[in-house]
Amino acid sequence: MEYRSLGKTGLNVSVAGLGCGGNSRLGLGRGASFDDCVAVVRTAVDLGVNFLDTAEAYGTEEIVGAAARSYNRDRLVISTKAIFRGADDTAETVTRRVDAALQRLGLDYVDIFHFHAVNPATYEHHRDVLAPALIKLKEQGKVRHIGITETGPRDPEQKMLARAIEEAPWEVIMLAYSLMNQGARLNIFPTTRRREIGTLLMFVVRNIFSNAAYRRDVSAKLVEQGLLDASVLSDGDPLGFLVSEGGAESITDAAYRYARHEQGADVILFGTGNKDHVRANIDSILRPPLPPPVIERLHASFGHLTGVGLDLPGPVKGA
Template sequence: MDRTSLGNLKLPSSVMGLGSGGHSRIGQSHGATPEESAAIVGRALELGVNHIDTATGYGTEGIVGAAVRGSGVSRSDLLIASKVSCHKDMVPVPWADYERAVHASLEATGLDYLDIYYVHGLYAEHVGHALETILPGLQGLKEQGLIRAAAISEHFNTDPSHQVLLDVVRTAPELVDVLMVGFNILNQSARRKLLPLCLEHGIGVTCMFAVRNAFSNPAVLARIVRDLIAAGEVDASEVDVDRPLDFVLRQGDAATLTEAAYRFCRWEPGIDVVLSGTGRMEHLEANAACLRRPALPAATTERLRRIFHRVDSVSGQDRPYRKS
């Protein structure tokens, strides 16, 4: 697995990161035992994936910690990320409570430090609180050696145009080291809005939402594209409305849309790491194989960019979200 660095940080990371949240939570959502989920983490490490992402809300910090501690891989060769939101029931939490949550993550993982700590799913209502209180506090924890990077993940389902992250980076780029950004074939808006700012300020970027159910469910994909055409974000003359991405497989060398989606994100300039989550060993192996492959053919990539360049209203996920 290729290695990269996150922005200006001296943190070598695999270009694939194993996510332990999402629908699967490394199998915990589907009845896997902790040992079975830990085996997923262990196999990822064997495949050269040193970047493991977890969160307080996922319920997988302990599993990730046990897996990496028992892996035999040197701690200095690992990049472990966790996160917690800065609100409770939409009410901002004071720094003392947030700091306790960071220490709880350290205790849950059994690690002396975490490489990246994200403000999880930051909402527009809490940007001021994050800028004034939480991010400066995380910078203080960096100085104490408890974390190595202060970060934010966006809530892509409710903010597909990246307004929250744009507000943060335009206001105080010095407070953030890494951003977790939603980006995929359908919504490439980060390319024109956010990634140039991250490159300018040396902010690392981890990519989430590379693959969502629109890429595995043709009916969902067709419905989303029809909606985008109706909204004026996609030109109907550019696509087969019923099979809008079939050309990717006909013209290119990807076996599946999932493979194409991962490769599209992997080779996007400005994206450092692509996150991939699963609870099944065969999916882990397949996803890692996708992210080891070269870029899609240039003509395919350019056509995808042309078709979807105006889209900034969808995440690729086919279900509504509410703030919580």
């Protein structure tokens, strides 16, 4: 495994981070048992992953807590989050929800607590009314660092994060980034690098990369809308060249490697409920960058797209 500093938090994190939400939720999403889900987490940690991301909304905090008890707590970086919808939420609500998360995790502290999926419309309430409670919890040692995550599907232009990365108290952000959603390359990473804000990348491999039929459907619609050149469909799969010419083992391999080597990417989150996918994804994240001409082609063909592949959890059409 390779490790790096997460912004200026002082945390040393694995470049591959296990996402315990998304569509798979460690396997809970398709009915796996608690113990099977714990085994997925342990497979990742035994391969050197020390970054685990969970959330109240995923229902996986207990699983992460149970898996964490097999390891030295100091070795792990545990990130969780809660959704606060608007003006009814107060500083007291935040304190109560952090305490409840710690209880579910069975931990005295979390390394990062995030406000989850924050809309541009409620950003100021989070910053001015709710964040002071997190700052107090940080002083008490219950939360080591303060994070904020965007809602990819509802804020594809990343308006909320464009503000947050210029302001206190956010030390870490979670953002959508992939080879078909490259906006952060120009709009977010230059600032997070300059201000040393840690970045956690999600949607790196979502349905659009793991499901070929869905990818073809979405791409055909983009061609119809004039957003993609029809030539991308000439070989059937618009990303087929990543394997045939780019030397990638698979589309998911290419998608992980594309994001991993982006300047400004700290942790590449991968969501799965499958132990073989844990191993494959870590291997991909540790492989060298895609060849420069392939990256140039990805920038030229898809660099103008916004919000592609940012589906909400749930079944999608396709194989």
